[in-house]
Amino acid sequence: MNQPCVQAFLDRDSATFSYVLYDRPGGRAAVIDPVLDFNYHSGRTGTAGARRLVDFIRGQRLTLDWILETHAHADHLSAAPFMQQQLGGRIAIGEHICAVQGMFQEVFGLEQELPADGSQFDHLFADGESFAVGELSVRVLHVPGHTPADIAYVVNEQVVFVGDTLFMPDVGTARCDFPGGSAERLYRSIQRLLALPESTDIYVCHDYPPAGREHACRTTVAAQKQGNIHVRDGVGQAAFVKLRTERDASLAVPRLMLPSIQVNIRAGHLPGADQRGRRYLRVPLNRL
Numbered sequence: 001m002n003q004p005c006v007q008a009f010l011d012r013d014s015a016t017f018s019y020v021l022y023d024r025p026g027g028r029a030a031v032i033d034p035v036l037d038f039n040y041h042s043g044r045t046g047t048a049g050a051r052r053l054v055d056f057i058r059g060q061r062l063t064l065d066w067i068l069e070t071h072a073h074a075d076h077l078s079a080a081p082f083m084q085q086q087l088g089g090r091i092a093i094g095e096h097i098c099a100v101q102g103m104f105q106e107v108f109g110l111e112q113e114l115p116a117d118g119s120q121f122d123h124l125f126a127d128g129e130s131f132a133v134g135e136l137s138v139r140v141l142h143v144p145g146h147t148p149a150d151i152a153y154v155v156n157e158q159v160v161f162v163g164d165t166l167f168m169p170d171v172g173t174a175r176c177d178f179p180g181g182s183a184e185r186l187y188r189s190i191q192r193l194l195a196l197p198e199s200t201d202i203y204v205c206h207d208y209p210p211a212g213r214e215h216a217c218r219t220t221v222a223a224q225k226q227g228n229i230h231v232r233d234g235v236g237q238a239a240f241v242k243l244r245t246e247r248d249a250s251l252a253v254p255r256l257m258l259p260s261i262q263v264n265i266r267a268g269h270l271p272g273a274d275q276r277g278r279r280y281l282r283v284p285l286n287r288l
Contacts, residue, residue: 002023002136006021008203014256019031019033020060022062022134023134026061033068040259057087066089067091069121070163071097071147072147072149080267081267094150100148100149101118122267139153139157144189145165145189147178160202163205166228169232173228173230183248184237194221198222200220202220204219262282
């Protein structure tokens, strides 16, 4: 079985790791969680960060088959449409995105312009569904808790991209206080991930390193079971839920949550333009 090839790209503004997954140079590829540059103060978007992924894919002579989202992110805007415009590929996410769309459709007043049916994406994955990236076999795991729609991608049963479920062991786990989040469900989802072979490489979506450590994106199931500060071996569900709930109560709303959610539930597409070509994002008052 081929060892998956993985190239990581860090967006330092949002501490997000995006990945190019491919079977071999000159082969087939998928992009996971690409980031669109966004300056909240000016409202300007940019593609410099996503361009690094495009240049890498072209440099490796890869064909892009998939643009994969692990969930509708609340801390960065997706660059999926830019990747698709440049290189093709299908934009995909878990099928429970429809529930997330329904929740935020009401928050942002989008009932008339955003169908909550997932139709903005090219494909919606079901739990347990499998697909190929060239010679690589990818299996989808539904891992809700951070949001209702989070999924993980298990590649060749050797590598897993976990999105916002687990972080590096010295950082812990994802928050669960967004609409539809649940610490109980996250705990059960994490146990599903930790049931993979201990040698499985885990690639995280974010890293917030403590002082003295550089950003890192790869760990293992064994390292998580031994040392995750929130959910290592011996931590039961009740203890985890208590810790996670207390910690979440102290966290601020993510800086880019309002623009990110509006764009990402649209599969990364910006809101439609008015007759003069102007686009707007909404700020719901006294809702969050």
